[in-house]
Amino acid sequence: MKSLGSIRRSFAPWADPASKPFISVRNVTKRFGDFTAVDDLSLDIYTREFFALLGASGCGKSTLLRMLAGFEQPTSGEIILDGQSLAGIPPYRRPVNMMFQSYALFPHMTVETNIAFGLKQDGMPKADIAERVGQMLKLVKLEKFAKRKPHQLSGGQRQRVALARSLAKRPKVLLLDEPLGALDKKLREETQFELMDLQQELGLTFVVVTHDQEEAMTMADRIAVMSHGKVVQVATPAEIYEAPNSRFVADFIGDVNIFDGTVSAAENGYLRIETGNGFPVRMASPDRPAVGAKAAVAIRPEKIRVSRQAPAHAPVNAVEGEIWDIGYLGDMTVFHIRLKDGRVVKASLLNAVRAVEDPFGYDQQVWISFGEDAGVVLKD
């Protein structure tokens, strides 16, 4: 796993201007009647990438996936796969396979015949089919279940059959529609890592649609956050989390505290922002908005410190409040701290040391503070 991790880190074809995208979605719009599901969307996906389309339901992510599979045709724009336009190519002639959210296993066929189905359509010789099916069953650890029918399998086993069936033809691209949506939490977490290993092992390009940000963060090389048929940000999970490009992304991924204010000074890559919550913020920012411009500072709960004493830099990046709620989650504790103006700030502390008693109690007066690079300045 360790070496795998380092491979993944060094894998960044999108940062290399010389590398060519494998899938190119160009200005694609899809309308159903007067509803625009996908709105002038452009995206590049690279070979061997694990790419996630993340968004709330109805954001157009599934429609985009269905256009890649060929079940829907774009109203305008085009999709290019490996240098070839997919326009007018029906699903059964595309070198992509899809794993359906409902798995769509053929109920009248056994596990074996389900997996062999795609190979049979290609007219592969019987012996080769048997061999490939054997490999696939081994890959998803279902050798013992070859003769079963789908209704005789558990949810997790069905998910594996669906995966094996969609991988059997060795597609250039595997499309996964909420692949883990029907599994319970524990199984889902295990399967996430299995999917990642599988993708590495087979060297395939995966495009996964999900509404579960944790799933996307864990598995994907890059995530496209979608909203109302548009891509809001495409970036690595770390970039999406630590450097969201908009209030929407900051708010959508994880927990965040957003302080609105106006820029009062800008110097040496730092901005001073007067927040509406009674304290000034000094924050690193690559942008230099004009003095007087509106700006918002987004800070994740785990980057906020809680202390009994005022920090040395107070009142900059620090403010007093009262502990309002405490949520003990085991690995960490979440505090809701109420400021004087009634604003509630979320802060989380990692419980790195075993302690039976909480360091802070209800109604306690505390200071919250954060560093000059703890947050990100959002323009809108």
Next chain:
Amino acid sequence: MARVASALFSRLVIIIPYAWLLFFFLIPFFIVFRISLSQTAVAMPPYTPVFDLFGGLSGIMEKAREFSLDNYVWLTEDVLYFNAYVSSVIIAGISTILTLMIAYPVAYGMAKAPKSIRPTLLMLVILPFWTSFLIRVYAWIAILKPEGLLNQFLMSINVIDQPLIILNTNWAIYIGIVYSYLPFMVLPIYSSLEKMDHTLTEAALDLGCTPFSAFWQVTFPLSLAGVVAGCLLVFIPAVGEFVIPDLLGGSETLMIGKTLWNEFNANRDWPVSSAVATILLLILVIPIVFFQNAQAKADSEGR
């Protein structure tokens, strides 16, 4: 108390279909079977022996000794009955296949229609039942006869110059049966297609099937239960059909329903007609029992 009542109620619910079968199938069948073992007689009722409940058990035993299989032997001696059975099965079989070929596309179209208009389509399928069956069959005479509507139409558009002879042939019977029994085929097929998950077809397309082969490999096999139910619903009554062959078929058309009617009314031979009916039932029931056994076996094999 409430639990006892609900347990009693659930028993009752199970009893109802069995009671129905007992009173309206088994007992009447037993009576028919018993008559088939009797001899014809010029009397009222027209057969012997007639049981006299006052004769006591020994009297009944005495009478029962008069039962014989003569009527069944008689059926094997006259080739007319054999021919009638065979031709009934053939006519019913052809009609069932024709009905299936028309009903399947209809059901498929209905299942693919927008959800909002499906109830209307269902209604339209059932609508002919609101007119008397006899009137509808009579109407076909007016359509099919040599100077009927069909021939007038075809001759007016110059497709034919001689009227087609359809009425009083087997073709008229096929048309009559297909028309009359179509809803019985459409409804079970529609219900099996309608509840099918359409992503299965998409999965087949995704795995490389053309739409045509996706239909044959996925959609059709999954609708087989509906197809079988529809075929049984059409085939079984069609074998014993009497009205349609009598009104639309020719005099030389031999069907068992007509034979039965002749034996019963014209010849007044209740025992022979009862034997005909009993054999007809066996011809229909035995294959179905075998078929269901095979299906149950196939179902449990996957386990």
